[in-house]
Amino acid sequence: MDPRSEVLLRQPEHFNGRTLLAGLPADDLLTHFPDARGWTWHAGDDAYFQARFPGRVDFGTSAPAQPYDTAVLFLPKSRELTDYLLNVLAALVPHGTLYVVGEKRGGVERAAKQLTLLGTASKLDNARHCQLWKVSQPSATPVRLHERAECFELNVAGSTLQVTSLPGVFSHGRLDKGSALLLEHLDHLPSGPLLDFGCGAGVVGATLKQRYPESNIHMLDVDAFALESSRMTLTANRLEGHVFAGDGIAAAPIGLGAIISNPPFHQGVHTHYQASETLLREAAHHLRPGGELRIVANSFLKYPPLIEQHLGPCRILAERDGFRIYQAIRR
Structure with a gap:
């Protein structure tokens, strides 16, 4: 209890x-x-x-x-x-x-x-x-909930994005450093459906839809306030995406071209790594052959051995401000 x-x-x-x-x-x-x-x-x-x-x-x-x-x-x-x-x-x-x-x-x-x-x-x-x-x-x-929203504007790869964030959502009202680094390294993703895992305010998912308009974008989060934020962000930018609730990667569809994430590892006042580590273990089951996992994470987290054990060789695409972009291709 x-x-x-x-x-x-x-x-x-x-x-x-x-x-x-x-x-x-x-x-x-x-x-x-x-x-x-x-x-x-x-x-x-x-x-x-x-x-x-x-x-x-x-x-x-x-x-x-x-x-x-x-x-x-x-x-x-x-x-x-x-x-x-x-x-x-x-x-x-x-x-x-x-x-x-x-x-x-x-x-x-x-x-x-x-x-x-x-x-x-x-x-x-x-x-x-x-x-x-x-x-x-x-x-x-x-x-009313929408009256408590924080809105801000981003310029990513020459495109403007209006972001709407609700109370309780990660990095409420601002762009965190990890996501900022990830947004700079979204080039050359495989074709096929794309998943923003732990979508939060929808920054990554909406950016993906702007960059890859022909791809179906899926946006998954465990938190109802995050899901509503993502919907509002998509609406503000006249973008389409499938926003849905789920507790971890098991809720995601299969046959994805890529999974892109700034995976969470905090919940409440306690630290939890389970959702992120399960993502790394199970990503291959949701990716099509040649599909890619691309995540940003604190550099102190020992993710590469887990990625290589369950997915394939892990490559560091970028590093800044204590964060790294990891990339792996499903074998």
Whole structure:
């Protein structure tokens, strides 16, 4: 059981009514609160919930529209996303109670300060290296997600790209150094469908469609806010692409001409390499013969031996600012 869920189970009397659990972890918390409903924006967690608690959890960027007495936010990493979600949840329970639960090292005390903007906040529990805060009858002005978007313009290989980024998306409102390097090295990709793995705000996928207009572009991410950002970026540039949710490379189509990625290795306050390492192990199954994997990664990550073991010889195309572009061709 996630420690944040354990904290809620120490105070069960507060969550017996119609409760919305936003960003809940993939555990058995819903078993203990039969009247609760979940909202997740993580595709992997959603797959778990649909198998374990079918029909009780909604996936996406919008909260399930039902009457609630109580709402609980499991603290996300992003401060901007926290601010947006707090306002959304407060608007759902104007006569009820809004709670925030999170790890101390994840910034829950910072989130408690954000909570004070909605009413008088008080700490209810402190256990399992977590804190639980609440505010009764929160006051908030309803907000729309698209109003929180950050837009910026890029010039890549002589083409202008309008990028739209939503709260919680990697490198929100700016181009990170790794992706900037990758955008400079997208020449001479094989023909066939192209996959932007971990598409985020859609910078790579949209650029690929500009560079290779005859290719079908697939854009995959585990996060619903990233997927919506990618859709908005495509729309802003009048581009077409297939944007879809999935927890890792297993969700991708087969027969790809190339997989291009700035693969993620952070999730929440913890570091996770599993999605990236699984990509390197399984990429060959999704590439056509002669298909190519081209990724950018921090130079300290020991990816080349894994790439060569499962795909083929690994070549370094470029290196700058602590990042490297790796290329490998399916044998």
